[in-house]
Amino acid sequence: MSKKIGFKLIFIVGIAAVLIIGIFSFYNIRSQSDALQAEVERHANQLSETVKHSTRYDMLLNQRDRIHTIINTIGKQPGIHDVRVLNKEGEIIYSSHEQDIGKMVDKNAESCYACHAANEPLERLPIKERTRIFYNDSSRVLGIINPIYNESSCWTAECHAHLKNQTVLGVLDVTISLTDVDEQIKRGEINTVIFALSAVAALSLLIGFFVKKWVDKPVKELVNATREIGTGNLNYVINEKKTDEFGMLAKSFNNMTKKLSEARVQLFQSDKMASLGRLAAGVAHEINNPLTGVLTYSSFLLKKTVNNPEINEDLKVIVRETKRSREIVKSLLDFARQSVPKKNNVNIEEIINKAVSVVENQLSINHIELIKNIEKDIPQVTVDSNQMQQVFINLLVNASDAIGSKGGKINLSASVIKLSPYGITHIKQAVCPKRHDLIDNETKIDGMPSIKLKVYSNGTQGYINLDPVYGRSNHIFHFPMNLEKDYKLVCPKCEISLMEEGKRCPDCNAPVYSFEVPSRGNVQGCLGKNCSWQKWEAVDLGGQKDYLEIKISDSGCGIPKENLSKIFEPFYSTKGQKGTGLGLSVIWGIIDNHNGTIKVESEVNKGTTFIIHLPINQN
Amino acid sequence: MDNGTTSPIGRGKKQWDILVIDDEQVIIDAVVKICSSENFSVDSAIDAQNALIKLVKNYYRLIICDIMMPGMDGFDFLNELMERKITSPVIMTTGFSTVDNAVRSLYNGAIDFIPKPFTSDELLNSVIRGMKYLKIQSLLKNQRDDSAVVYVPCPAKYYRLGYSSWASEESTGSILIGATDLFIKTIENFSGIDLLSTDEELIQGNSCAYFKDQSERIYPLLSPVTGRIIETNSEAAKDKTLLEKDPYFEGWLYRLLPSDSEYELKKLINCSSDRL
Numbered sequence: 080m081s082k083k084i085g086f087k088l089i090f091i092v093g094i095a096a097v098l099i100i101g102i103f104s105f106y107n108i109r110s111q112s113d114a115l116q117a118e119v120e121r122h123a124n125q126l127s128e129t130v131k132h133s134t135r136y137d138m139l140l141n142q143r144d145r146i147h148t149i150i151n152t153i154g155k156q157p158g159i160h161d162v163r164v165l166n167k168e169g170e171i172i173y174s175s176h177e178q179d180i181g182k183m184v185d186k187n188a189e190s191c192y193a194c195h196a197a198n199e200p201l202e203r204l205p206i207k208e209r210t211r212i213f214y215n216d217s218s219r220v221l222g223i224i225n226p227i228y229n230e231s232s233c234w235t236a237e238c239h240a241h242l243k244n245q246t247v248l249g250v251l252d253v254t255i256s257l258t259d260v261d262e263q264i265k266r267g268e269i270n271t272v273i274f275a276l277s278a279v280a281a282l283s284l285l286i287g288f289f290v291k292k293w294v295d296k297p298v299k300e301l302v303n304a305t306r307e308i309g310t311g312n313l314n315y316v317i318n319e320k321k322t323d324e325f326g327m328l329a330k331s332f333n334n335m336t337k338k339l340s341e342a343r344v345q346l347f348q349s350d351k352m353a354s355l356g357r358l359a360a361g362v363a364h365e366i367n368n369p370l371t372g373v374l375t376y377s378s379f380l381l382k383k384t385v386n387n388p389e390i391n392e393d394l395k396v397i398v399r400e401t402k403r404s405r406e407i408v409k410s411l412l413d414f415a416r417q418s419v420p421k422k423n424n425v426n427i428e429e430i431i432n433k434a435v436s437v438v439e440n441q442l443s444i445n446h447i448e449l450i451k452n453i454e455k456d457i458p459q460v461t462v463d464s465n466q467m468q469q470v471f472i473n474l475l476v477n478a479s480d481a482i483g484s485k486g487g488k489i490n491l492s493a494s495v496i497k498l499s500p501y502g503i504t505h506i507k508q509a510v511c512p513k514r515h516d517l518i519d520n521e522t523k524i525d526g527m528p529s530i531k532l533k534v535y536s537n538g539t540q541g542y543i544n545l546d547p548v549y550g551r552s553n554h555i556f557h558f559p560m561n562l563e564k565d566y567k568l569v570c571p572k573c574e575i576s577l578m579e580e581g582k583r584c585p586d587c588n589a590p591v592y593s594f595e596v597p598s599r600g601n602v603q604g605c606l607g608k609n610c611s612w613q614k615w616e617a618v619d620l621g622g623q624k625d626y627l628e629i630k631i632s633d634s635g636c637g638i639p640k641e642n643l644s645k646i647f648e649p650f651y652s653t654k655g656q657k658g659t660g661l662g663l664s665v666i667w668g669i670i671d672n673h674n675g676t677i678k679v680e681s682e683v684n685k686g687t688t689f690i691i692h693l694p695i696n697q698n
Numbered sequence: 699m700d701n702g703t704t705s706p707i708g709r710g711k712k713q714w715d716i717l718v719i720d721d722e723q724v725i726i727d728a729v730v731k732i733c734s735s736e737n738f739s740v741d742s743a744i745d746a747q748n749a750l751i752k753l754v755k756n757y758y759r760l761i762i763c764d765i766m767m768p769g770m771d772g773f774d775f776l777n778e779l780m781e782r783k784i785t786s787p788v789i790m791t792t793g794f795s796t797v798d799n800a801v802r803s804l805y806n807g808a809i810d811f812i813p814k815p816f817t818s819d820e821l822l823n824s825v826i827r828g829m830k831y832l833k834i835q836s837l838l839k840n841q842r843d844d845s846a847v848v849y850v851p852c853p854a855k856y857y858r859l860g861y862s863s864w865a866s867e868e869s870t871g872s873i874l875i876g877a878t879d880l881f882i883k884t885i886e887n888f889s890g891i892d893l894l895s896t897d898e899e900l901i902q903g904n905s906c907a908y909f910k911d912q913s914e915r916i917y918p919l920l921s922p923v924t925g926r927i928i929e930t931n932s933e934a935a936k937d938k939t940l941l942e943k944d945p946y947f948e949g950w951l952y953r954l955l956p957s958d959s960e961y962e963l964k965k966l967i968n969c970s971s972d973r974l
Contacts, residue, residue, distance in 0.1 A: 379735070
């Protein structure tokens with residue numbers, strides 16, 4: 080397609096060039112040849128006057144030999160075709176071509192025609208009229224006639240050759256060859272054609288080159304991009320560096336693909352949610368009916384057997400566990416609506432023990448040794464005990480799956496630690512000075528929505544997803560730029576600057592950015608290399624806080640580094656048919672709803688550790 | 699359970715306490731067993747069509763009906779009852795216990811909604827409340843001018859979730875919610891309430907407060923709207939008479955910051971229409 084545009088352009092420009100050069104040279108050559116011809120004319124006229132004057136005296140003395148000599152001498156000069164003198168009757172009296180002497184010239188001959196065209200011969204002619212151009216042996220010849228008028232000295236001369244009443248005694252006719260002039264004109268014409276051809280060729284090359292550079296390449300890139308996008312790669316980005324229309328096109332193209340991919344993600348997500356909703360509804364309905372049977376009968380029996388403590392205790396377990404099943408089914412339905420935890424002050428050890436008792440069987444079958452290490456006197460935490468139990472059960476089952484049936488160890492520890500807010504506090508909200516939301520729910524870092532900002536540096540631009548954990552810098556850079564010296568961060572929506580004017584990072588001296596966390600003050604930071612400086616005064620003032628740290632580590636197969644960032648995403652599963660991929664995302668959601676954090680450390684073939692931090696109430 | 703007696707109203711119709719409609723036999727069996735233990739006579743139907751046939755022949759004081767049934771579903775059944783002018787109170791139940799089902803049930807005239815699976819107590823408490831409701835209704839009908847039962851109607855511009863809870867918009871954008879007079883009156887020997895604390899989220903159609911009687915039975919109140927609690931009426935929690943005397947004003951329970959009241963209020967009954 081681009082080639083055709085190139086050819087079309089070359090064709091049009093070529094024709095235009097040929098036309099322009101053609102017209103220009105036509106007029107140019109014509110004026111040039113006119114000038115040349117005029118010059119020749121002037122020269123001829125001068126020559127003829129010279130001949131006339133130089134022969135005048137000899138004519139008066141009637142010294143014919145001397146006149147012959149003069150005419151012959153002049154006539155032999157290069158470029159002069161012929162010099163001759165005709166008398167009134169048309170007889171050639173003198174000529175540089177001696178053989179012509181004595182010949183008669185007709186009135187209609189080109190030497191006489193100018194004056195004798197009318198019935199009465201003209202006596203005086205302007206110079207223009209006296210010149211003529213005619214062909215002699217295929218070469219052009221310019222002739223100029225110069226009438227010799229009668230003067231008093233003529234009729235008073237001793238020879239008495241002329242009478243007083245004659246006005247014109249004869250004609251001096253000088254003819255000059257135009258071969259030189261014609262050759263010059265021809266050379267000019269050839270030069271012009273050569274020039275026109277080379278100009279067209281040069282133009283074509285130039286056009287071809289720039290069309291290739293400015294049209295061909297970007298169009299090829301665009302075609303490539305559409306192909307990529309056609310195959311479903313919506314992350315394909317075209318270089319936006321160009322400032323011309325193609326740059327604008329690339330920008331709007333990238334914008335389009337971004338919107339498209341966002342829409343696709345949303346569609347995919349809502350589709351997933353819709354099918355999950357349908358699945359949950361179906362499961363809920365199907366399971367709730369049999370559960371109703373179990374729950375009604377067991378709760379009925381529980382009332383009836385108050386006097387039989389042995390059976391009563393067992394029934395209590397059935398009722399309790401059925402109620403838990405009810406909560407699980409409900410939370411499946413609630414998952415689509417992001418359920419709210421029902422928090423109570425509970426002893427975490429009890430919850431852990433309950434969770435362990437559920438999975439104990441599976442662990443012993445797989446020869447897995449569970450080592451519990453729970454600190455004494457852990458203060459109560461405010462959590463939803465059902466949800467927390469679900470978290471521990473899921474993590475323990477995951478650990479057991481990672482170990483497989485070959486046997487291994489799971490360490491479960493719980494302890495109270497003091498954590499500074501630095502490196503643990505999750506930045507959940509972020510806005511620019513114009514109140515645009517900076518949180519990017521699509522790009523998650525360790526399962527947490529990141530903070531998306533736009534970066535300008537060294538004349539280029541790109542995006543950065545900041546780590547949402549205060550004091551940690553696992554940022555994601557969407558561009559290959561060097562940010563050591565100078566950069567500017569702006570809001571991706573309104574482009575308002577987020578830089579602290581004149582402020583420099585105390586650690587690495589890089590420029591400092593800042594954004595607002597609604598109702599919790601500003602977070603400042605820098606993007607210096609290997610620098611993780613950040614400052615959030617509102618949180619720093621709170622000082623260190625007590626957290627409950629729960630670690631569950633296994634000696635299983637581990638998680639490859641590239642998958643670590645994805646494991647908290649919904650529907651991410653390595654268990655194939657066995658899992659739904661919902662487990663860890665639900666866990667993440669539960670911990671997040673409890674204002675806690677969960678992170679994962681893993682080494683392939685060595686094992687995986689999940690670390691949960693839950694805030695402990697100060698009061 | 700053929701211990702029904704002849705109804706005084708039914709002109710020779712057989713009278714039962716309860717009709718349970720469910721497509722699952724195990725649930726019918728469970729309901730029959732539990733309710734019979736409290737000396738209620740229980741009849742059952744495997745679907746709504748069957749129930750309608752039985753309703754022609756017999757009189758039932760209370761109906762427990764599943765929503766998701768083959769053929770006619772629970773909502774169609776409720777409409778059919780209304781058309782046939784059968785005024786027996788209905789308790790709806792379903793395994794697919796979404797907010798929408800709960801709200802729609804109460805909107806369409808059911809007096810209560812119990813999500814499956816339920817315990818025997820949850821079922822019995824609801825049945826007992828249904829029976830009390832029936833008693834109040836007949837008292838109202840027969841002793842219109844007597845002051846034995848004073849029924850306080852829901853004020854205009856209020857919205858109610860069936861006979862369960864009410865919601866009233868405040869000028870500040872927050873919403874006050876509370877229990878309707880009828881809900882409180884259906885609790886025999888009402889002794890007090892357990893309220894949730896501030897900052898907790900309420901979901902429309904889900905339990906938001908627990909009313910108790912002297913025998914420690916618990917009656918959950920379903921929330922009329924979704925929102926975050928910004929204030930709890932501690933006076934009402936302390937003094938149950940406040941609720942009984944002035945359920946619509948001094949007896950409010952929570953002040954909420956609603957999340958989508960405009961949409962949710964449309965699904966409630968406008969109390970202004972009660973007066974027509």
